[in-house]
Amino acid sequence: MSGNHAIGESAIQAGCRYYFGYPITPQNELPEYMARRLSEVPGGVFIQAESELAAINMVLGASVGGGRAMTSSSSPGMSLKQEGISYMAGQELPGVIVNVVRGGPGLGSIYAAQSDYFQATRGGGHGDYRTIVLAPASVQEMADLTALAFDLADSYRNPVIVLADGILGQMMEPVKIPVRKRKKAFVKDYVVTGAKGRPARIITSFSMDPKDLEDHNWKLFRKYQRMEQREIRYETFLLEGAEMAVLAYGTAARIARGAIKRLRKEGLKVGMVRPITLWPFPAKIIQETAKHLRDFFVFEMSTGQMVEDVRLSLEGKGHIHFHGRPGGVFSTPAELSRIISRHYYQARRKREV
Amino acid sequence: MKKIYSKPAALKETPFHYCPGCGHSIIHRLIAEVLDETKLREKAICVPPAGCAVIAYNYLDVDMAEAPHGRATAVATGIKRARPKNVVFSYQGDGDLAAIGTAEAFHAANRGELITVIFVNNAVYGMTGGQMAPTSLLGQKTTTSPSGRTILRDGYPVKFSEVLATLKGVSYLERVAVNTPANVHKTKKAIAKAFKHQLKKSGFSMVEILSPCPTNWRMNAVESCRWIDQVMSKEYPLGVIKEVPC
Numbered sequence: 319m320s321g322n323h324a325i326g327e328s329a330i331q332a333g334c335r336y337y338f339g340y341p342i343t344p345q346n347e348l349p350e351y352m353a354r355r356l357s358e359v360p361g362g363v364f365i366q367a368e369s370e371l372a373a374i375n376m377v378l379g380a381s382v383g384g385g386r387a388m389t390s391s392s393s394p395g396m397s398l399k400q401e402g403i404s405y406m407a408g409q410e411l412p413g414v415i416v417n418v419v420r421g422g423p424g425l426g427s428i429y430a431a432q433s434d435y436f437q438a439t440r441g442g443g444h445g446d447y448r449t450i451v452l453a454p455a456s457v458q459e460m461a462d463l464t465a466l467a468f469d470l471a472d473s474y475r476n477p478v479i480v481l482a483d484g485i486l487g488q489m490m491e492p493v494k495i496p497v498r499k500r501k502k503a504f505v506k507d508y509v510v511t512g513a514k515g516r517p518a519r520i521i522t523s524f525s526m527d528p529k530d531l532e533d534h535n536w537k538l539f540r541k542y543q544r545m546e547q548r549e550i551r552y553e554t555f556l557l558e559g560a561e562m563a564v565l566a567y568g569t570a571a572r573i574a575r576g577a578i579k580r581l582r583k584e585g586l587k588v589g590m591v592r593p594i595t596l597w598p599f600p601a602k603i604i605q606e607t608a609k610h611l612r613d614f615f616v617f618e619m620s621t622g623q624m625v626e627d628v629r630l631s632l633e634g635k636g637h638i639h640f641h642g643r644p645g646g647v648f649s650t651p652a653e654l655s656r657i658i659s660r661h662y663y664q665a666r667r668k669r670e671v
Numbered sequence: 672m673k674k675i676y677s678k679p680a681a682l683k684e685t686p687f688h689y690c691p692g693c694g695h696s697i698i699h700r701l702i703a704e705v706l707d708e709t710k711l712r713e714k715a716i717c718v719p720p721a722g723c724a725v726i727a728y729n730y731l732d733v734d735m736a737e738a739p740h741g742r743a744t745a746v747a748t749g750i751k752r753a754r755p756k757n758v759v760f761s762y763q764g765d766g767d768l769a770a771i772g773t774a775e776a777f778h779a780a781n782r783g784e785l786i787t788v789i790f791v792n793n794a795v796y797g798m799t800g801g802q803m804a805p806t807s808l809l810g811q812k813t814t815t816s817p818s819g820r821t822i823l824r825d826g827y828p829v830k831f832s833e834v835l836a837t838l839k840g841v842s843y844l845e846r847v848a849v850n851t852p853a854n855v856h857k858t859k860k861a862i863a864k865a866f867k868h869q870l871k872k873s874g875f876s877m878v879e880i881l882s883p884c885p886t887n888w889r890m891n892a893v894e895s896c897r898w899i900d901q902v903m904s905k906e907y908p909l910g911v912i913k914e915v916p917c
Contacts, residue, residue, distance in 0.1 A: 375746045
């Protein structure tokens with residue numbers, strides 16, 4: 319199954335009944351899949367929206383109407399969706415937004431990239447908000463993290479971003495779609511159902527009184543703190559006894575894994591920390607790793623975005639090496655292993671001096 | 672003494688914040704009266720606008736879900752698709768509907784979404800201080816057309832109801848005004864009819880309401896009502912623009 323299809327089927331199994339989208343490469347297989355599958359599922363609604371703006375606002379509407387809703391896009395389309403994501407964060411509405419990232423800026427290219435990291439992890443739209451960002455590195459994770467995204471969105475009443483890329487979207491791998499027999503129940507006391515037998519519900523992000531807005535923003539902030547405490551996810555690979563830790567996510571982490579395997583065979587002590595949540599960022603494991611080794615090698619399919627979070631996590635400790643290539647063109651495991659190897663020996667010589 | 676009129680139940684106790692002579696408070700009251708009389712208040716979901724009526728939820732006692740400026744018909748689409756048994760309506764100004772929200776409104780209408788739009792046309796951006804709207808008349812002086820709207824610079828006033836009337840998804844479109852007691856009465860009837868079209872699943876429905884904005888028109892309330900009659904309704908003629916039997 320392709321990564322894009324895996325997201326679609328997993329979303330449906332997770333109870334998503336509302337999908338709104340607009341065509342853009344390299345994620346078109348996902349809306350196409352949803353168009354077909356949601357017509358088979360009772361209560362399923364698929365609308366090809368007139369724009370990304372309309373699509374995300376339909377998600378907002380279906381969400382405030384109590385449904386599990388999703389949209390997907392790729393980088394230029396994600397820029398358009400930021401308005402709606404900001405409103406959903408402000409109105410505290412759940413929803414899942416998939417970004418199958420392609421190169422930018424502007425129209426960029428249709429090839430895979432990781433250059434939307436800043437946009438995804440810093441809120442993306444206007445205002446002081448955060449979204450949980452999940453970064454799959456395989457087709458299986460495309461499915462698993464999509465299911466998780468719906469639960470996290472409902473748990474926190476907040477939009478959740480699945481940050482994939484063009485390779486993960488198109489790639490085909492065996493996959494087991496997560497099917498949960500007993501669905502988690504979430505309290506949905508914000509849904510507009512008509513004010514029958516209760517006071518009218520007002521779901522808004524707007525405050526006339528600056529004090530009210532401040533209170534609202536502190537409330538959101540405390541929610542983001544809870545996410546930071548509870549929702550950090552990462553994977554470590556061959557970190558035991560390593561002298562250098564590679565930091566990479568998504569497709570870059572897969573390339574890095576291949577490179578590390580080669581390097582280990584050659585006797586180089588290299589391991590990896592792979593963030594799965596890009597926000598909240600797994601700073602603690604990086605700090606922990608810094609107690610055992612000095613050198614961190616960050617590899618991204620961009621000119622350097624996550625590297626800033628690594629730097630912040632290290633708080634001045636350790637030494638950061640970076641290799642990045644912007645969207646469309648990226649290193650093979652063999653190439654990357656040569657680059658890491660060069661940095662590895664340079665670092666070792668420095669330590670010996 | 673016999674009680675012949677009282678505040679509609681669908682209207683909250685809060686006094687209106689609108690300027691003297693403004694049409695919003697009349698339109699709010701008419702919506703509330705229709706919701707009372709049709710017993711739809713408990714089924715209604717409103718998508719309020721960005722603009723002077725941004726806090727319509729302080730007045731109308733129905734469930735409300737905010738939309739970004741211009742996106743009300745997309746949000747209403749999402750709500751209606753998730754809750755087909757509710758009555759979903761957006762409340763939008765001329766800038767909201769016919770400038771920033773043109774695409775959303777056009778395509779919601781074209782899909783024949785079973786929603787109702789209450790379109791308040793006062794030919795000006797009210798809340799932001801009286802800038803030129805897509806519906807401002809030729810020659811109309813606003814803060815961003817200080818010498819009057821010109822064709823060369825600003826193009827023509829947008830007749831958005833007539834544009835939507837070309838779409839097959841549209842079931843009911845009427846232009847009314849709230850400048851005279853008779854017109855207020857017609858407005859109420861039009862709102863009720865629009866909801867009826869939605870309930871009968873007939874298609875997209877919209878009521879365009881010419882509404883006075885004395886503050887930004889730099890007129891008093893009486894002059895504003897007269898201006899709707901003598902000037903504005905010449906560009907935007909009142910009456911049913913489209914009605915499919917339902």
